[in-house]
Structures are given as structure tokens and as C-alpha cells.
Amino acid sequence: MARAKSSDRRRGPVMRTFVRLAQIGIGLALIGLIALVVMVAVARSELPSYTDLKNIEQGQMIRVRAVDGAIIQEIGPSYGRWLPSAEIPAVMKDAMISIEDRRFRSHLGVDPKGMARSLYFAWQNRDTDRRLQGASTITQQLARTIFLNNSYSVGRKIREAILAMAMESKFSKDQILELYLNKVYFGGGAYGIDAASRKFFDHGATNLDLGEAAIIAGLVKAPSNYSPTADAQAAIGRASVVLRAMQDTGVISPGQAAATEPADVALAPEPPQNSVRYFTDWALPQLDTLIDETIQPIDVWTTVDLSMQRLATAAIQSNVPSGAQGALVSMENDGAVRAMVGGSDYVSSNYNRAVTAVRQPGSSWKLFVYLAALESGYSPDDVVTDEPVQIDGWTPRNSGGSYAGPMSVRNAFAFSKNTVAAQIGNELGFGTVAGMARRFGITTPINTHPAMVLGTSEVRLIDMTRAFAEVSDGGRAIEPYGITKVTTIDDEVLYQRRERTGAPLVDDYVAASMTDLLQTAVNAGTGRAAQIGRPAAGKTGTTTSNKDGTFFGFSSGLTTGVWMGRDDAKAVGGLQGGTAPARAWAAFMKSAVAKRPVQKFDTDVVLPDWQLEDEDDAYFGAPEGGDFVDEYGLPVEGNPPTGDGQLPQQDAPVLDDSWIDRALGRGQRKPDPQPAPRRPEAVRPPQPKADERPSEDGQDELIY
Template structure:
């Protein structure tokens, strides 16, 4: 029995001791977890310390970090020196900590990291609160980065939202705190953080939005800038002033909340009263900068590098606005428009490449190849005047067929016998075709090339009506050369380039001007162009002072052109659809001419009225068809043109092909004397037909090299024979 009791007693004792043993086990495991946690924390601390230590040791110096600015800032100025646009990353001037207004420091710290002065790069309190809130709300942890973390990310990392990047950001933030003081970190941050619109740093932002340096920032302006960091594009004052003001008021409230601003002062703050810098021409001006600024690669020396530069351009801000308004107000629905305006020396005063740069940045003024229609007749009549025609000569406006091609006049009407001036003013297609055939279609192409057309030009008969595609800026250049009396004009947009300190590193040198046609030819074509506006198809381009110009309309109204000049300013306008579809009612004499007039009234308002020189002082060979003309006096303006439109060297033996019509029937390649009894006027031959006796007409010999140099403004080798050029050579000879 005793043994039994003892057995029962032993079991009872074990049952009584069991609770105490369970507690001991729990305590043991708790101790193990705590010890393990401490051990892991120590290891983690050692790891973090090691990472921070090595990051701090390898971190660049404060001076190096100040200079770590990538990319070039280009400040573009108008012809009057005003700032019109700033491109590329802009860092402004570096502002030392002692020069940063205290309101700027307080505003930034209050809204971005109010415990900045108490943490060690990472804010444990803020992180714990973020984790707690995320646990309650069942969403992802999204703690706001400290100023030190933001600086580390801006300098060393990207913006990827990954755990690895966040860990490295934290380590680098603590390394920054290890190496630099709080004032140095804040100085780096305020000079490098992005504020939108390409502006990095408070000085760049201050100049962009308020037109003054950062050390002059007011409380209201500092609040606006501080509010941009969270979302630069959303709160930009140039994009949404209401959103910017609302965000700035939040910043003011944060400053009051954390003791950086007296509530009484805050009640007097009026953010709405801040004067913002006017953003001039940010839209259409980009068409001009897209054309002009790539030229810097050729204009500037390689030594410039990435230092900030200022580009002084030829653009007139007022004219640019007027050009933009003129295009947008007159362009037909669903169509595009372009305009380019040149001063008498080739300076680009205004350039609009489309109705809206934001919608489409394709530059139709400089890049688009479109048919110019009858505005191309400029070169047909230039060739005819050079060949001996005058504005008063009689021509036949009758149906004609050339190599199977039968051009028709607009409306299908023919006037019979009229003078050249009337034929041009009313854009008679029949007469242009006959003149082109007589002087040679290749000579017309050569004349276009001579006046600056850089695109491919065909020599098919229809080319006289503008079937070859051209660039608007090239057409404006050609008409500007006529305005200059037949002297060449080279468009340019950059006057000079300076460093940010004002050191000049480039200045435009005026291109050598050379004579394209004699004075009497320039006077004759100006007479025709003036008549076209006064009484012809370009009447809508009248502006109350002398205007010379030409309309152009392509088949089925796909393109509308007007190019003209007045008081030394030449302007070209194109309108049409990008998909080359028909535009109902579009003609060069309607919307394009009206846009020209609207712009030119503004452009010439401060310029004196100028009468055109249309007095034709014809050379002797046109006035007196005597033997001296056929003996080839050197003072005569004369030179041979081959079938490719090139000068023929003096003394070259000419082939039968040179002496008359070519096998394609393009016409004689020599000048016609209108009073020559062997000419068309005194024969039974009708313009536009091929005479069987044409090969018997003997032109005078070519002029000497000295005369050619005087006549064309170009050097001609004296002893070495000049090489003939193919049309392909001419096509690629001049690019700009």
C-alpha cells in the first residue's frame, strides 16, 4: 500500500510542478529571442555602421558636390536682349548658406522635413508613424523622405521605387550627415533640388518665376518655391497659378504649425499678390529655337563644353507674337500654317512652323517640302527678263501644248495678246509655260538654284507652275534677294553667343553678298511683283504702302502660298494640310495673303515707307541691236548657260545642242533680243513652238573672266578651265 501511495504522490508532485516548468520554458525562449534579437541588431548595426562608414569615406568633397552639374543651360535672348526662353537644365548661380534668405530655409524645412535638425539622416519617428498608419489602414508603407534622403537620391541615385534603392538612399543620407553639417546639407539641397521647367536650385527657380536672384526672395515667393518640390509640374505657377497659390498657403500653414512663422505675420501674407515673370513666346518661339540652336554645333568651338551660354538671336518678340496670331487667325479649319519673315540682311525676325508647337513640333517653315504653286513663277519671269523680255513686251495668252502638256489658266479663260506685266499679275499659266519653254526649263531651274532654292527641281514643263516641292524659308530667301535689288541674301538667326559671364565666344559675320541678276532684271521683276499686289491676284496683301509679292495655289487647293516684301521686310506664308489633302477654298490670294497683310501691318509700322525701284535702265544690247552686240563687248552683262543651267567657260567650242533648242524642245539657252529681226516678235513663230530654223541663230560669244567676276560676284579662275557641273553637283553645292 505504501508503495502505491508513493507512486500516486510522485505523479501528483509532477502535476503540481508542471505549470512552473512551462513558465520556465517560455522564459527560456523569450530570453533566447531577446538575446538573438540583440545579437541580430548588433550585427545589423555593425553592418549599417560599416556601410555608412565606407560610404562616407568614398563620398566626394563638399566642393566637388557643388560643382557636379550636368548638362548645358542655354538662355535664348531676342534681338533687344530680352530673355525669351531657357533650355536645358538651369542651375542658376550658387547661393551660399549665409546668403539664402531665412524664410526660404524655414519654408523648405517646414514643408519637407520639420525634424531635419534633430535626426541623423533618417527620421525614425516619421518612419514608425508611417508603419503604424499603414498597418491600421492596410496599405503600403510610404514614409516621406528626409531632406538628406532627397539630396542623396538627387545626387547619387535614380527615382526607382524599390526596396534596394530606399536602403541605399538611407545609407547615403546618413553618410551625408556623417560628412557635412546641417547647414551644408541644406545648402546643397536648396541649390540642387528640381523645381520644374528645367530649373534646378532656388536661384534658377527664382529667376524663372520671379525674374530676380534667390537672395531677394520674399516670404510669399519662398512659399511658392518650397511648395513646388512635391510636384513641380502640378504646382508650377506658369502652368496653374491657382494650384501654386493653394500649395504656397499650405507651406505658410506648416511654417506656423512648427513655430517658424508668427501667426500674426502669416495672416498678412498675400500669395496672390506675387508678381510672376511673364513667359514670352514659350510656344511658337520653339519653332525658331529648333531651327537655330542646332547650328551652335558648327558655330561654337569645342572648348565651350557644358558651361552655360547665352544666345543672342535675331527674333523680334513683338513680330513673333504678331506672326503667330496672323497664322492662327487666318488658317482654315483642320489646316496648318507657317510663316517666316526676314530683314533686308537675312536676319530672321519671326518664324512660325505651325499653329501650335505643343500639338505638333514639326517645323513647316524650315523642313516641310511643299509645292509653291504660281509663286514659283518668280524664277520663270526672272529668266525671261534676263533673256531680254521687259514688263511691257507683248505675249500671247492662248492655249498651248508643250511636249504633250497643255496647261490651263485658272477658270479656263484666255486674254489673247497682253503684256508681260499683266500676264504675271493675273498669273497666266499659258504665258508662263511659253516663257519657260522659250528660255529653257533648265535655265528656270538654274535661276531658282541661283536664288537659294535647295530642294530638287525638275525640268519638266510643268515645273513653271510650281510642281517642284520647296521649303518656305528658301522661297522667302529668294524674294528677299529681289527686295535687295538682285543681291544674294543668307538667312541667319544667331547674332552672337556669350558665356554666362558675358564673354563673347561667337559673333555673326555677314555673309558675302554677290549679284544674282543685273539691276534692270531686279527692277523688272519688282515691277511685276508690285503689280500682282496692286491689281492682280495678291490684292488681299495690300497694307497701305508699297508691297510686292506673288500668290501661289496648287492643284485642288492643297497648298496656298504668298511671299512678298515691303519696307525691307520679306515674309513668306504657307497654308495646307500635313496629309496633303484638299483644303476647301484655299488659295494663295485668300488666307495666306490675309495673314501676310495682318503681320506686315505690324512689322513695318515703325519703318519709313519705301518706294520700289522699278526704273528699267536697260543695257545697250537691248536698246541698240547693232553689230557691237554681236561682237561681244566685255562691258555687256552676258554669259552662256548650258542645258543644266551652268555657266559655260569663255572660248569653249559650243555644240549644236548649245546653239538652239535641245532635243526635248526646252528652248534656246541664250538671250533673245526683242528687237532682233531674227527674233520671235518679227517672225511667224509663236512663243511656245519650235522653229525649224532655230539652229541657225548665232548668239554672241561669251564674256571674259574679268567680266564674269564682276557680273556674278564670284571668283572665276583665270588660267585654269572651269569644270562643268552636273545638276546633282548643283543640288548639293550649297546647304545651310
């Protein structure tokens, strides 16, 4: 008896402690509940009206405009027609509820079972980077879509839950589902089921069938991964998961699920992408440096001229050789890009060869050779000698091995005499030529072997076009650009480009003399196919075995560059700078400048009193014996040894900025008032290694 009383006395304090803790817990729970109710009530009072919520749009819309203001591309959110609940197909509602929130009709904004499951999942994966999953109801997702962001934090989840309960207390289930289905993001820029249906199936959402509804419902989890336009198989696989969920919840029968095959759903074809996308793909990344990040809808006013863009596309497509690609860039003297074609067809290949690809320019590189010569004292009428020459074992040659003897600098340039260019480069120093190229905006590596005067260094089309435009602008620096103004849709100016005066790169007389040479090349030289019935200046370029053909030129303040070739750098039969590229240039420029005033150059064209061989004879595909040669004139036995058409690489001195600075530090001399030929002291070019030195009978095949 005494032992029992002692036991009762011991249980008394324990029971009292338990009761006290229970009371504290209940009290805290009540306080928490009251606080939750207060927070939900406050949030409810601050919620916009249902009408206001319908009118809220999220995400930034970007409208890209051409130079005349026409909209050429829309980027960002797309909202279809708002569908009232009564017009939303039942299969769409059932599909969304089944896959995203099975207890949507019964919970109060948050799902306790779902939260418990997610907390268990989080505990099981506490030592990993996996996030809390499965706890967001449709109402929570709607709250996040309208009021919050997708950043992951406990605080955001709490705010999301409070807003969801506030919305549940203010709006009906049908209203919440209507908001959700009209606002949730489905990928591809589409917000709401109507926009998604139009994008993916090419019809509105009022007549969605079961398979289509399953595809759309499956997108919410990961729009980028499951978008039919990004990965059709992933979208189909996810739709099958939705159908099984619908069967599990009883909204469709097993027979309906089995009879519905998502793979049979007809997807809308992607809208055709015309060539202006090459331009916008290049121009829009410039926004990052022009304006601060904004979520406001904006208009981006660009430099592209749609009529010129159409002309450029037609010129490339109608002239590019079969199996080859073509690219074109056209810009004003201030650098405003009016047209850009990065390939023969944007739909089949969006790779932008106008600004990304690096290819050898061939003899169009001689622009820099002769600019350096003119700056160093040569004049267009100076006499040079076209004769056999050997430079450190390298022997360049002309067409058919013929030589014209004494001739003017003007004619040597017009007929793209390799031997003369090689002599000038050797006399001035190949570093001087490279420095001139750097000065005119060439950013890619430049080798300084003797054959560099014939264009063995790879360049970008837009950079070479810029260099010719700088000559057209009197030798002043320009920067290619594509955006002139950025405004909000309320016309608030966020960015306005200011006119800029470029720094002089060479003296005016050098640019004028270079233009003299360039117009002779068009009127009487290798660029005759580029004549357009008004003053024009330009230069052709053809590389080893006809792998690349280029033409660069300007007229009436517009400069255009054209490249043609294969992406794998294999030879293209008959491709020469003076044929297809020059014809494409002429076809484009003739119409592009038709309404512009005719502008004469500073000097009248001086035609030679004799002609060389026809254009076809000015090019050759292989030296005697049918062998190929590399860029240094070294014979290559048989066909080019690699499958991609690339010749063996040799270790060439590559010019870096410090080397260029040293090269440009040498004094330059201007011509006397009565210029006589002045020749700077020859600078010995960098020597190749002993085992790489070209043989004495090596011949160059990179031309003109």
C-alpha cells in the first residue's frame, strides 16, 4: 500500500509537467493560428480585385523594329485570348488538376498531405542539393506567378502559402482555376492555355482534345524541357504521365487513356524564320551594354532596312554555288548595319557566318598591303616591276606564271599581282602590314609569314567589311552597330545613340589614293563583274583551291562585303571572288543605292591602256602537275589531306598586341609635295624554322 502511494506521488509531478507543456503547446498553436489568420486577413485585404488580377501581365516583352519602325520580331511573353471558365474545355481543367493538384477542390490553398510528403522528402534528402518538391498547389503556383518569383527560399514558400490561403478566402475555386489557366507559363513565350494552344497546335484553346490538353498540362512542371518545339519526344512522354494521372483520379476511363496517343497529336510547324533573324541574333545581345536590366516592355529601334535585307537575301540565294553557303554584310559609313545575311537559309542553319565564321580573305587582304604602301610613300602612279621574286624560299607566282614587267601601282593592284604585293610586303615589313590590318579593325590572329600578303590569316566578314567602310569614310574609324534607340512602350527613352566622329586611321590622301586603286579594280581589273553603272570601288578575294570567294566594295556611302564557300572548307568548283561573290554584290548594290545620289570619288578612275588575261585566266586551281599547294606555296601531294578540306597547319608567328605596338612604333613618312617614289628600308620578315622553310620551287595559289 505504501509502495503504491509512493508511485502516485512520483507520477504527479511528471503528469503536471506534461500537462503544462501541452498547455504551452496549445497556447503557442493558438497564437500561431491567430497570427496566421491575421496575416491571411491582411493579405486578403491587400489583394487586387479579380478584374485587376486578370489584367496583370508578367515578364518583359521586347519588340524589335526596323529602321522605318516596322516590327520585325517580338520576344518575350505572348498572351492569347482570355478564356472565361465556362469556355475552358473540361478535359483541360481535369488534366491540370490531375497532374498538378489532385485535392484542389478540397483544400484551403495549401495541401497538408502534400506538405507532409514534401517535408518527408526534404528530410530524406537533407544532405543533398535536391529541393522541396510536391508541396505547391495550383493556388500557390498562381500566387507565385502573379506576386512572387521563382527564387527558392523558406521565406518565399511561407509568403506563397499565406497568399494562397488569402486568395482561397476571397475567390471561388472556378475563379482561381480560370486565373491559373489563363496566366501560367507554358514555354515558348506563351502565357495561358490559349497562347499555348495557338503556338503548339495552331488553334485556340476552346476546342482542345484530350491528347492536346495532356500535352499542355504536362508543360507546367518544366516548360523549357517539355516544350514540343524544344523536345517533342519529351513532351509526348510527359503527356503520357498526365493521361495516367487522369486515369488514376477517375476523370477518364482506362479505355480513353489507351485510345489517346500523344504522339499522334498534330503539332503546328514552327513559323518560318527569315534572314532578318541573322541580324537580330547579332544586334539584340548589344542591349546588355546599352541599358540596365528592366522588366518593362520595350521597343528596340534598329538599323536594319527591310528592303535592303530582302535584296541581300535574294542576292545570296540566287548567286551562291550549289552546295555552298553565302553571307553578306552591308553598312553605312558610320557603321550602321543595314543588311546582314549569315547563311543561305536561316531555317536550315542559324549559324551566322557574317559575324562568327573566320575564313581566309584571299587577295582582298591586299587592302592592308597597299594602305601600308601608300602611307609609306608610294603613289598610285609609281612604277613597280612584276617579275619573279623569291622571299626566304617562298616564290609567289601570277596567273599562268606570266609577268608583265614594269607597271603602275594602280595596275598592279587592279590585276592583283601577287609578286608585286609580295615585294611591297617584304620591303615594308610584314609586321607593318599586320599593324595596318589591326588599325582597321581586324581582331583575329594575324600570321607574319611572307605569304600573309595574299590573305592567309583568317578574318570575320563583318571586320573586313568594316575596314573597307573605313576607307570609304576617308580613313576614319567606325564601329558597326545595330541599335539606335531603346524606349518603353510609353515612349520613355532608355537609350539614344549619339553621333560619333571616328578617330583618323590614316591621312585623307591615303584613303583617297586607296579608293583610286579600288575603283580601278572594279572598272578594269578582277572586279569587273561588280560594276553597277555608278562609281564603285572594291576588291576580289579567292583562296586556295577555290575554297573561299569574297568581294568587298563601296558606292554612294554604302559598303558591302560578300563571302561564299563551304562550311567544311572544301573546294567549290569555279568559285572565285570575281564571279559569284562579285555578281551577288552587284545585284544587291545596284538596287540598294538606286535612290541615293551618285557620289563621285576624290579621284577620277584611270583606266589602263592594256588588259591582261580574261577573268577566268586570272585564277588557277593548282600549280603545274595538278598538285595542291598550302598557304606558304609548299606542294601538297594529291588532294588536301584532311576530310574537312583543311591543309596541314604550320607554326606561324602570331601577332599579339605588344608585337603590333612595337611594329606601329616605327616612324611613318608622308610623300613630298611633288612625290617621287620613296621606299622605306626593307624590314626582314620573321624567319620560319629550318624544317618549315618553303622550298625554292614552292608556288603560291592564294589569289585575287
